[in-house]
Amino acid sequence: MNRMATRRDERTQESRRLLVAAAAELFAEKGYRQTSFVDIAGRAGISRGSIPWHFGNKLGLLEAVVDDQLQVVLAGLPPGGEEPTGDSLDQAMGFIRLPAARLFITLLAEAVEVGSPIREHYARLHAALRQAVRARVAAEALPPGTTPEAFTVLLVGAVIGVHAQWRVAPEAVDLEAVRTAILALLQAGPGRA
Amino acid sequence: MNRMATRRDERTQESRRLLVAAAAELFAEKGYRQTSFVDIAGRAGISRGSIPWHFGNKLGLLEAVVDDQLQVVLAGLPPGGEEPTGDSLDQAMGFIRLPAARLFITLLAEAVEVGSPIREHYARLHAALRQAVRARVAAEALPPGTTPEAFTVLLVGAVIGVHAQWRVAPEAVDLEAVRTAILALLQAGPGRA
DNA sequence: CGATTTCTATGTTGGCTGACACAGGCTATA
DNA sequence: TATAGCCTGTGTCAGCCAACATAGAAATCG
Structure with a gap:
């Protein structure tokens, strides 16, 4: 008991x-x-x-x-969220302003800044994104000219934003991949800690 | 070091x-x-x-x-203590009012009250007193009519008072015996603790 | 520059607090 | 007198605080 x-x-x-x-x-x-x-x-x-x-x-x-x-x-959008109006990733990017998304973006940006081996995690994050948005968004719609680092930052933000906006089923998002990547990135870099 | x-x-x-x-x-x-x-x-x-x-x-x-x-x-009398003026145990009793002595008296009295096997420790306490006052006071001067319990209480108080007043050398006082007896007495009795 | 000192931040640990578990005594009720 | 519930007090322990030890960065000196 x-x-x-x-x-x-x-x-x-x-x-x-x-x-x-x-x-x-x-x-x-x-x-x-x-x-x-x-x-x-x-x-x-x-x-x-x-x-x-x-x-x-x-x-x-x-x-x-x-x-x-x-x-x-995972808990979803704040009350009053409207139906999704588009299906391009650019629109999804708009939701990066969500507080939770802002945090992840900041952390990823910092990882890039301190020179973490972000490329090692790129594939995994990319896969997570594809898995998350497969139902509604084409991952191929991403701007192709961006650097891998910035790309990854955007990807993670997109994973979050897309999920929150389009209510992708939780099973569709490999949050474990996102989590592992962020932790590994900030851990790897040299620094004062 | x-x-x-x-x-x-x-x-x-x-x-x-x-x-x-x-x-x-x-x-x-x-x-x-x-x-x-x-x-x-x-x-x-x-x-x-x-x-x-x-x-x-x-x-x-x-x-x-x-x-x-x-x-x-053991630290002795407060500054300004005068020379001893008598050698009877009755006089020594006057110093039972010392705060430290008051504490021991109270503890011993409590031990008697709760029915600790105080007689078992009587011999040892008595020996401690004799050892302490041998140089200046005759233990035999104690009032003979008192009960063993009250007697022991007085003895311990006297040990302390005599020592403090007449500056008996610390080696002459078996403080360990006093200490052991007090602790054993309060430990032995039945009670709420 | 290299050496030394100072500064700042993290990780560790001894000490303190208060919630909890438990025991023994007290009171109320049958 | 038994029995149950309540109350008081001790001992234990998880959690928290702050001093300490230490490492790395930054500043200062030679």
Whole structure:
């Protein structure tokens, strides 16, 4: 039989929630590497030492943030979303402005900036995109002149935006691929952390 | 080579000091069993959970209190103490009013009250007294009509008072016997703890 | 430049807090 | 007198905080 939820559990979940929320905001604002534990803890109103305690290390926090935001995406559009009006990827790009999408774009852009081996993950991300938009959007409609790096950034944003807008079934999006790629990209780069 | 004292050490020692001081006061006021962790923690301004954390259990705290107060006794009289003026145990009894002595008296009285097997320790305490006052006071001068329990209480108080007043050499006082007896007495009795 | 110091940020850990589990005593009810 | 429920108090432990150790970057010096 399952245990009842205790006040301890509630406190733990609340702390994690606050930290993840604060980190998501700051990562989107300043990027992953430019955001320190002090920044996050200050915004969340929790002590700095609690971050590695909860998430092991900074990458663990990023992982929690990514997973959380992917869940936000899966939850669908905000109330009042209208029916899709087009099927080109350019239109899908418009939805990159969604907060969750903004975060992923920022993270990917940062990965490119710090020189992560983004090409290694290109194929996988591309496959994820194709799988996601196969039903409604032709992946071939993407602008062909962009560099692989920028292309990938756009792809991920598109995966998110397309999914949110056209309500592609969750099974159709290989979110695990997106998640793995983002984490690997930010982990690989050299830097102060 | 020994490590430098850190702020952590200081905090630990300060917390222990506050708790021992608060416990010593409350034990002397209300007795050992009637004093709860909440009482002690409240007076010390420290959380209740810290007491067993620092001292293992309530008896560990009592042990720390006893040791601390014995050290106070060993430290000698307050400045300005005059030379001893008498050598009877009755005079020594006057010093039972010393705060440290008051604590021990209270603890022993409580041990008697809860029915600890105080007689088992009588011989040892008596020997401690004889050893302490041999140089200046005749143990045989004690009032002979008192009950063994009250007698023991008085003995311990006298050990402390005599020592403090006449500056008996520390080696002459079997403080370990006093300490052991007090702890054993309070530990043995049945009670709510 | 290279060496040295200072600064900043992360990861680790000792110490503290308060929720929880449990035991023993007390009270109410039959 | 039994029995059940309540209350009080101790001991344990997950969670949190902040000091400490350390590494890498940046600044400063020779």
